Amino acid sequence: KAGVTQTPRYLIKTRGQQVTLSCSPISGHRSVSWYQQTPGQGLQFLFEYFSETQRNKGNFPGRFSGRQFSNSRSEMNVSTLELGDSALYLCASSLGGARDTQYFGPGTRLTVL
Amino acid sequence: DAKTTQPPSMDCAEGRAANLPCNHSTISGNEYVYWYRQIHSQGPQYIIHGLKNNETNEMASLIITEDRKSSTLILPHATLRDTAVYYCIVRPSNDYKLSFGAGTTVTVRA
Numbered sequence: 456k457a458g459v460t461q462t463p464r465y466l467i468k469t470r471g472q473q474v475t476l477s478c479s480p481i482s483g484h485r486s487v488s489w490y491q492q493t494p495g496q497g498l499q500f501l502f503e504y505f506s507e508t509q510r511n512k513g514n515f516p517g518r519f520s521g522r523q524f525s526n527s528r529s530e531m532n533v534s535t536l537e538l539g540d541s542a543l544y545l546c547a548s549s550l551g552g553a554r555d556t557q558y559f560g561p562g563t564r565l566t567v568l
Numbered sequence: 569d570a571k572t573t574q575p576p577s578m579d580c581a582e583g584r585a586a587n588l589p590c591n592h593s594t595i596s597g598n599e600y601v602y603w604y605r606q607i608h609s610q611g612p613q614y615i616i617h618g619l620k621n622n623e624t625n626e627m628a629s630l631i632i633t634e635d636r637k638s639s640t641l642i643l644p645h646a647t648l649r650d651t652a653v654y655y656c657i658v659r660p661s662n663d664y665k666l667s668f669g670a671g672t673t674v675t676v677r678a
Binding site for chain 1: 613661663664
C-alpha cells in the first residue's frame with residue numbers, strides 16, 4: 456500500500472504571497488492532520504480533517520487554513536506569508552479513530568524569502 | 569496531556585541493543601505511549617505504541633513499567649540507519665493530535 460504523499464516537496468515563496476500544499480493520505484484513511492516543524496518550536500499541530508470537516512484545530516493564526524476533499528485528499532493554505540512561516544510542513548493520515556495510528560508523509564519544505 | 573521526559577541525546581554501538589528511556593510520571597489510565605522517530609528532515613516514522621502491556625513488532629520492543637510512569641524503547645540490533653531523533657509521546661485515547669517534545673537524538677556509531 457502506498458504511503459502518504461505530499462506535493463510539492465520544496466517550495467520557495469516571498470513575503471506576502473500565499474501558498475497551497477497538498478497531501479494524499481494512505482488509501483482507506485479518512486483523517487488527515489497537518490503539522491508544522493521549525494527548529495525553534497519543534498513539531499506543532501495545525502489542524503485535522505475528517506470526512507471533509509475540520510475536527511480539531513491547533514493554536515495557529517487564521518492565515519493557516521485547510522480543506523479536505525471527498526476522496527480524503529487534503530490541502531492547506533497559508534496566506535500573507537511571513538518569514539517565520541518557513542518550516543517543514545508535514546501531514547499525517549489515519550483511519551480516523553482517536554486510537555488509530557497516524558502515518559506521516561515526507562513533508563513539504565517551505566522557504567519564505 | 570501528560571508530559572514526557574527524554575534524555576536529549578545518546579550514543580550506541582552498531583549491532584548492540586539501544587535502550588531509550590522515557591519518563592511519563594503523570595500519565596493517566598486512558599493514555600497510550602507512542603514512539604516515533606525522525607531521520608534528518610524526513611517525516612516522522614511510527615515505531616510502536618502500547619497502553620500497559622509490553623509490545624513487540626518487527627522494528628522494536630516497548631517495555632512499560634507496571635505503574636506506567638516510565639517506558640523503554642528497545643532497538644534490538646542498532647544499525648547506522650537507526651540514527652534519528654526518537655520521540656516518546658503520551659496520547660489520550662480521545663485526542664486526535666500528537667504532541668511532540670524535543671525527543672532523544674540517537675547516534676549509532678560503527
